[in-house]
Amino acid sequence: MVVGSLYEAIVYSLSKEIIDNLVPISDMAGKVVAVGEDAGTAWKVGDRVSAAFSTTFIDGETTRASFAGAQGGDEHGVLTEFKAYRPEALVTIPEHLSYVEASTLPCAAVTAYNGLYGGPKPLKAGDTVLALGTGGVSIFGFQFGVAAGANVIVTSSSDKKLELAKKLGATHTINYNTTPDWENEVLRLTGGEGVDHVLEVAGSTLLQSIAAARSLPIAALSRSVIIRGIWIGSAARFREMNRLITANPEKTRPVVDKVFGFDQAVEAFEYLDAQKHVGKIVISVV
Numbered sequence: 001m002v003v004g005s006l007y008e009a010i011v012y013s014l015s016k017e018i019i020d021n022l023v024p025i026s027d028m029a030g031k032v033v034a035v036g037e038d039a040g041t042a043w044k045v046g047d048r049v050s051a052a053f054s055t056t057f058i059d060g061e062t063t064r065a066s067f068a069g070a071q072g073g074d075e076h077g078v079l080t081e082f083k084a085y086r087p088e089a090l091v092t093i094p095e096h097l098s099y100v101e102a103s104t105l106p107c108a109a110v111t112a113y114n115g116l117y118g119g120p121k122p123l124k125a126g127d128t129v130l131a132l133g134t135g136g137v138s139i140f141g142f143q144f145g146v147a148a149g150a151n152v153i154v155t156s157s158s159d160k161k162l163e164l165a166k167k168l169g170a171t172h173t174i175n176y177n178t179t180p181d182w183e184n185e186v187l188r189l190t191g192g193e194g195v196d197h198v199l200e201v202a203g204s205t206l207l208q209s210i211a212a213a214r215s216l217p218i219a220a221l222s223r224s225v226i227i228r229g230i231w232i233g234s235a236a237r238f239r240e241m242n243r244l245i246t247a248n249p250e251k252t253r254p255v256v257d258k259v260f261g262f263d264q265a266v267e268a269f270e271y272l273d274a275q276k277h278v279g280k281i282v283i284s285v286v
Contacts (some may be wrong), residue, residue, distance in 0.1 A: 130199070131145070
């Protein structure tokens with residue numbers, strides 16, 4: 001088994017009371033080694049699979065029950081050699097991805113995909129996407145934007161990270177340290193129109209994101225925008241996303257910064273905490 005999404009493991013675990021001796025981390029990719037008698041015929045030994053972030057979020061919109069199976073929080077996570085799942089919580093991983101690459105998908109990639117495609121105005125070719133930062137959600141978001149034929153604007157505090165964003169297909173980049181009023185630069189780059197989609201991952205920059213968004217002015221408000229909160233996505237959404245990834249294999253290939261061994265798990269979390277990585281950090285259990 002290969003596991004990823006260390007950041008989400010920390011944030012989610014620290015946001016609530018956790019179960020005793022919690023096994024951390026939410027994202028995995030692995031091989032089916034046994035199938036229970038009551039598991040049906042959907043899976044067989046040897047299948048390459050990943051699991052939804054929450055094993056109880058199978059389809060539909062987010063409900064209270066969606067949170068109940070959150071791995072690394074409400075139930076034990078995946079930093080372990082073996083783990084049992086109900087068959088409906090599993091998805092087939094794209095054939096062209098390695099286990100390391102596929103392990104990065106369940107949280108960050110599904111969140112980005114849900115943000116761009118799950119709302120009332122799904123992403124389409126010709127749209128403009130603003131991705132804030134170069135963390136996992138943002139990188140997957142602008143990769144999906146590039147794959148869809150959208151124009152993509154990426155922000156970061158690091159010119160080195162912005163160089164990588166350009167190599168991955170970003171149309172424009174903005175260093176928010178040297179351009180703190182980056183919403184004005186976004187408006188300039190879009191001819192004053194603003195962007196069609198913003199992946200707002202910080203919260204503290206929400207007002208700037210709203211100012212950078214495309215809008216029709218109305219009497220009561222200065223801007224008319226849709227703000228949609230995202231809680232990862234269902235197993236069904238995961239499968240939808242994998243079809244997009246399979247159809248655009250190179251444009252959507254996960255960016256993996258570094259892979260650690262199981263005995264280096266503590267080092268992996270320390271490396272994450274240093275915030276020098278671009279893309280995902282992965283722990284290989286076997």
